[in-house]
Amino acid sequence: MITIYDLAKQTGFSAPTISKALNGNGKLSDETRQTILAAAKEAGYTANMAAKALSTKHSRLIGVILEDVAMRRGFEHPLFGGLLNKFRHEIEMAGYDLLFLSKHFNDGMSYIDHCRYRDVEGILIVNPIDDDPEMKTLGSCGIPCVSTNEFIPGVCAVVSDNESAGKTAAQAFFEAGHTKIGFLGAPFRENSPAAIERFKGFKAGLESYGLDFDERYMENCAAWWDGAGYDGMKALYERCPDITAVFVVCDSLAFGAMKYLLEIGKSIPDDISVIGFDDDTSVLKAAPMLSTFRQDRDKIAQLASEMLLQEIAGIPSPEVVRVPAQFISRNSVRRFARVLQMGY
Amino acid sequence: MITIYDLAKQTGFSAPTISKALNGNGKLSDETRQTILAAAKEAGYTANMAAKALSTKHSRLIGVILEDVAMRRGFEHPLFGGLLNKFRHEIEMAGYDLLFLSKHFNDGMSYIDHCRYRDVEGILIVNPIDDDPEMKTLGSCGIPCVSTNEFIPGVCAVVSDNESAGKTAAQAFFEAGHTKIGFLGAPFRENSPAAIERFKGFKAGLESYGLDFDERYMENCAAWWDGAGYDGMKALYERCPDITAVFVVCDSLAFGAMKYLLEIGKSIPDDISVIGFDDDTSVLKAAPMLSTFRQDRDKIAQLASEMLLQEIAGIPSPEVVRVPAQFISRNSVRRFARVLQMGY
DNA sequence: CTGAAAGCGCTTACAG
DNA sequence: CTGAAAGCGCTTACAG
Numbered sequence A, B: 001m002i003t004i005y006d007l008a009k010q011t012g013f014s015a016p017t018i019s020k021a022l023n024g025n026g027k028l029s030d031e032t033r034q035t036i037l038a039a040a041k042e043a044g045y046t047a048n049m050a051a052k053a054l055s056t057k058h059s060r061l062i063g064v065i066l067e068d069v070a071m072r073r074g075f076e077h078p079l080f081g082g083l084l085n086k087f088r089h090e091i092e093m094a095g096y097d098l099l100f101l102s103k104h105f106n107d108g109m110s111y112i113d114h115c116r117y118r119d120v121e122g123i124l125i126v127n128p129i130d131d132d133p134e135m136k137t138l139g140s141c142g143i144p145c146v147s148t149n150e151f152i153p154g155v156c157a158v159v160s161d162n163e164s165a166g167k168t169a170a171q172a173f174f175e176a177g178h179t180k181i182g183f184l185g186a187p188f189r190e191n192s193p194a195a196i197e198r199f200k201g202f203k204a205g206l207e208s209y210g211l212d213f214d215e216r217y218m219e220n221c222a223a224w225w226d227g228a229g230y231d232g233m234k235a236l237y238e239r240c241p242d243i244t245a246v247f248v249v250c251d252s253l254a255f256g257a258m259k260y261l262l263e264i265g266k267s268i269p270d271d272i273s274v275i276g277f278d279d280d281t282s283v284l285k286a287a288p289m290l291s292t293f294r295q296d297r298d299k300i301a302q303l304a305s306e307m308l309l310q311e312i313a314g315i316p317s318p319e320v321v322r323v324p325a326q327f328i329s330r331n332s333v334r335r336f337a338r339v340l341q342m343g344y
Numbered sequence C, D: 001c002t003g004a005a006a007g008c009g010c011t012t013a014c015a016g
Helices: A004-011 A015-023 A030-043 A049-056 A080-093 A111-118 A134-138 A162-175 A193-208 A226-239 A251-263 A297-312 A337-341 B004-011 B015-023 B030-043 B049-056 B080-093 B111-118 B134-138 B162-175 B193-208 B226-239 B251-263 B297-312 B337-341
Strands: A061-066 A097-100 A122-127 A145-147 A156-160 A181-185 A218-220 A245-248 A273-275 A292-294 A320-323 A326-328 B061-066 B097-100 B122-127 B145-147 B156-160 B181-185 B218-220 B245-248 B273-275 B292-294 B320-323 B326-328
Touching: A004 A015, A004 A030, A015 A030, A049 B049, A049 B111, A061 A080, A061 A111, A080 A097, A080 A122, A080 A297, A097 B097, A111 A134, A111 B049, A122 A134, A122 A297, A145 A297, A156 A162, A156 A193, A156 A297, A162 A193, A162 A245, A162 A273, A162 A292, A162 A326, A181 A193, A181 A226, A181 A251, A218 A226, A226 A245, A226 A251, A245 A251, A251 A273, A297 A320, B004 B015, B004 B030, B015 B030, B061 B080, B061 B111, B080 B097, B080 B122, B080 B297, B111 B134, B122 B134, B122 B297, B145 B297, B156 B162, B156 B193, B156 B297, B162 B193, B162 B245, B162 B273, B162 B292, B162 B326, B181 B193, B181 B226, B181 B251, B218 B226, B226 B245, B226 B251, B245 B251, B251 B273, B297 B320
Parallel strands: A061 A097, A061 A122, A122 A145, A145 A156, A156 A320, A181 A218, A181 A245, A245 A273, B061 B097, B061 B122, B122 B145, B145 B156, B156 B320, B181 B218, B181 B245, B245 B273
Antiparallel strands: A292 A326, B292 B326
16 A cells, blocks of 8 residues: 555655645645656555545545335335435545445444444435434534435425425326325325325315315325235225225335226226326336326435535535426326317 | 543543453453443443544445446346345444445546545445456455456355256246247356356256257347347247247346237237246336246345455455345246146 | 644554 | 553644
């Protein structure tokens, strides 16, 4: 391993001068800088980050909290995986590395201790464990944080515009002539906006068309995976067999719901129309006709990295940044004839 | 931030003594150790890894090379995502953190430079870029490496027993009475064993039953995603419409292949039987009847972490470790009546 | 524009 | 069993 002292010896300059040349700061003659840079290159010099981190207190490490209790897919989660691919790329371009924070590290240190241990400079909270009490402390722990799925006091959230998407779903159903429309949700948790917001927007959308949303038409599934969607749809449909359409908060649930509907002999969209959420490729192959919403994972990741880098630089972020989700209309919504006659 | 000097002041011992107590090494009276540990706990002391790394040359960091040019799914790759979930858990239990190695870090340092920069202690090569020349240098770079998909000179490979799986596929088809069986492969690359080995085993399996494999029955798709499977199946089937079965090297390709077959009016398995590979959940929802092989991601990850930790400790690893892939028989293979009559 | 000194927080021999 | 000294590789004021 070659150090700045080796470079100092070779070039005849002092270590601090080598340091300045390498880092491009301080006043140095161009000539000095050039010779030092050339020597470094020739010697194949690579800085030692541990030493840098120790003296500067800057580790160039971004901690990532990624737990996936809800879907149990970890890296393979339909939103989180793609988001991380992009986020990783963005921060690497800025000279940072990803460091996964963990609770079972070194027999159970907290996230924050893990951060201190590694001098982590910023935290991306992709998704925490439900109701983790440590989340509340993150906003004031002194380390810049950005969240991409959960609302945490004092932490900037970059999330899809779920309400608008909900409205769009209502609009799509309404314009196709549906009036009895179910809502299949997921556990409503205060800090996890996705399900609640999609419902809010959906309800507001219906009301804007003069349709009151009947609470009986709403069913919240017990979890986020397809089995729960199956059970939820069963409960909903047995209670309200008159619905002609259902908006489901995510595609996994929609897949389970459709499975149930198909099993009892219903066809989609002829008997019942469905709109999902996520544009989940794992569902899409099975249900290529499913209309859904695509969360802009690249955009969310890019904004999240910008906000975080900005906060590290001392510039505060807004409390929440919304990213539009794109409606992807395929063929799971039946258009009623009378509507077509109305000129649609 | 509280340091060992603070602890030293508080307890009246010297910094080295604090260090020994904290790390459990060196000779210390139990009493001293206890008081120091208690003081550390009360003060909420967390070690500083940068300082530790600088003085010990041990970063407790495992570099990960994860590129996914083949499937373009990154973290969402059917094998790699799950493998990483488990690998991450394993090494965290051992006090290590994951560090993704990247070529576009800090305007383009090599993987090895990235490792030196961070003092990475070991490298997990989940999947490299095809024909990356840097791979050849990894085996002799001085940093312990383990690979989970690619053969690299001097690097321990932990991979599925693809040949046995290929034989099992041949057996399954043969026992069901098939004799004209196609093989749908992927680009054969020398260092990437999956496709070649599955083919080898498959061919050997057929031959063990006295069936010569007709080279015309083999078609290698241009890539690993479903569109390539569609095209590959088309080419194969147009050339050999007499096949009654096809073994496909991965489920994504199998999905594309089935899509083609369905489109031209064939039914599966009545007209043509299919066996895939990967037990890819994203395909499974669409084709729940697909018989396939499940790679034991947890086992591969666990063995890879063991090998790597072992190498870091100075114990050499075997050149290759094989992990059985489990055949999952569902309903995509037709059993011919005459076979049943033969007593199967 | 360049360098000597001190420090970041920890550990490793080496004394005692 | 415990501590004084030196060092890991880098950077930050501060002189000059």
